[in-house]
Amino acid sequence: MGPLRTSDISILVPKAISGILAAAPLAYYLRADIDFTTAPKLVVGDTAYPLGDEYETTLAEILKRVFYCDCVVRTAGLYPVHLDGSEAIRNSFPIDIDELYQLDTASQVQTYLELDADTLEDRAPQWLLTGHVRPTPESVEALPYLLDELAVIRTNTTREVSDTKLKSAAVDLFLRSPSGDSGGETAHPDSILPNNETVVRVEKDASRHHSYVGDGVALNANSFMRPGCLNRQEKHPTDRPLTVAIVYNDVRMVDELQAIQTVYGNRDRIEFDLEVYDPVSKQTLAELLESEIDFLHYIGHATHDGIECTDGYLDVATIDQVNVETFFLNACQSYTQGKLLVQKGAVGGVVTLSKVNSQSATEVGSMLAKLLNQGFTIRSGLDIARSLSITGGQYSTIGDDGVALVQAESGTPYLVEVTDVSETWQTIVETYPTKTLGMGSLFSLQIGPSDTYYLTSDSHGPFALSSQELSHFLSLEDVPLRFAGSVEWSRESDLSELHD
Known part of the structure; x- marks a missing residue:
């Protein structure tokens, strides 16, 4: 007798804690079953999609693809807004987006997976969080909290620096200090490793934030x-x-x-x-x-x-x-x-x-x-x-570092980065998700077309603004303003001084 199926979607991974951890985010998002195999694959309806030896990476890519396509497709239903940059995706779907919106989850996922990778390249928002998780029974307890933020999970991206010389080199590289109160000395590893606690480094991917789950100190x-x-x-x-x-x-x-x-x-x-x-x-x-x-x-x-x-x-x-x-x-x-x-x-x-x-x-x-x-x-x-x-x-x-003291005036906190180019300011707006307005939340900017909405956890622009337009935008809310590598505050800034 085979396993009990509760979904038209199954993720088959090696029978190990690492396989379960890697499959969990996509399974959680799609309400998919997890089963075991020696040949990892995603089964949607009657179609099987091989995941390959690097199945952790493939599962993360599929999650990001499905999530972004869902953000686009929902504009045909509950959120009938113009989503910035979504035209290419809408036009690439083999069926009308209104029809796609009405399909069941498995049929939607099959449609998403048919899209050419080039269509999605550089369009999906930057992912918020990657959890670098040591594959141990204790680490499984972190799953509910990582999944709550829809973190992708990697189990093979942590490296313990155990040898004393290697440990010193890793710490020196990361914690090198200029002259100052510390006398210009580089921190000795023992200063950050009480009771011989181990040093861990993670191999970062393109996510904005990274969290380490396991023993030791993550540098x-x-x-x-x-x-x-x-x-x-x-x-x-x-x-x-x-x-x-x-x-x-x-x-x-x-x-x-x-x-x-x-x-x-x-x-x-x-x-x-x-x-x-x-x-x-x-x-x-x-x-x-x-x-x-x-x-x-x-x-x-x-x-x-x-x-x-x-x-x-x-x-x-x-x-x-x-x-x-x-x-x-x-x-x-x-x-x-x-x-x-x-x-x-x-x-x-x-x-x-x-x-x-x-x-x-x-x-x-x-x-x-x-x-x-x-x-x-x-x-x-x-x-x-x-x-x-x-x-x-x-x-x-x-x-838990995802908490905030207060809510931003506009709901979603953001940073503005400007570059002075000839007669206009090239302006980029970087949005940051919170626990109340997470990834996929819609964000409206008071620049550009008034009917356009943007996804949080991404950089938007560049927008070419005149000094007057930029001054008005910066006056709407006191936000961090980055220019030439430094950061000041929008309501305290003087564009004429930035020009200089």
Whole structure:
């Protein structure tokens, strides 16, 4: 007797945890069955599509294809809008899009898979997230949370750097520091690897964000922690103001304090409760961590053994319950203490993997505060903020990094990149999905045709705008503006100075 079929679509992969993990995103999206074989294939109706030896890559490509085609086809039904760039896809379907919309899922997928690859090239949106998952029984527990964000899953893209010399080389390459408070020294691997914790590097694909699931410290990806996701599920909306605590434990970092204390809470129609704490004792910091605070921004120092206070170091391991929801530990070597925060009750936050000099800390801290205040998620905010510093790679996220403090004014946070070309500004708009407006959400720009909509998680443009048109667009919402490698804020920018 064969397996029970619940769908007209089946994904057949090798009988291993890696096969199940790789097939899970497409199976989840299509409500397909997963079965086992030595020759991986996708079966849709009566048609079998071989997946080949590199079936993980093929499954990811099929998911992206089907998802984008669905975004186009839905415009014939519930969302009758003009989707930017969809004309070529609509014209390539072998049947009318209205008829295609009415077909069952299996028939639609068969139609999508018939399209020539060149038709879809460079048109599908950039994928939001890739989960680099070690194929172990424990890693399977991460599946519900990765699938919730429709992450593609790769199981063969992580490399453990175990030899001491190789470990030193990997860390040196990633964490090389300019001269500054750290004395220009490159971080020794032991400084980021407490208790001989292993170093892991992931081989990144074209996704915007990357998350690592498994043992060890990922140098170039978010460190996924299931407790962070569970902690988020236990949080409930309240009517109280958004609470933000700034703990200022290093008088040498006054520039960062001055930059951020006027940022949090300057949004109209969003009520903040902001408190700034001067150098605090271990007891005071412990009480803060046990308090119901939405976001804690710590400025100071840390080691693997604790967070610096006026009377020593507070080890988060000594706290029974952390009620701070999200955090930014802008301190040297804060990874271990950030991990403990998540284990004790926090959702997620930003940590450092090694030493950071004061200038870099101020640059990253100031920009991240502004981005979080404007509705960017922790992961997308850090992605932009750390690009501004040569040592930005020393920062990483931990736990559930897809959370946001507030919603962007327009719903979807975005960044504007401009290039001065002759008499016009070449303008690109990069949109960033959130948990409430994820991939596939529709986004309307106040430039270009008024009836055109765009998908989030992508770059749109370039649009050729006059100075007057660009000035008007930038005045609509205070957003990050990138020009010539630097980032400032749209409502503080002067186009005439950018010209210079």
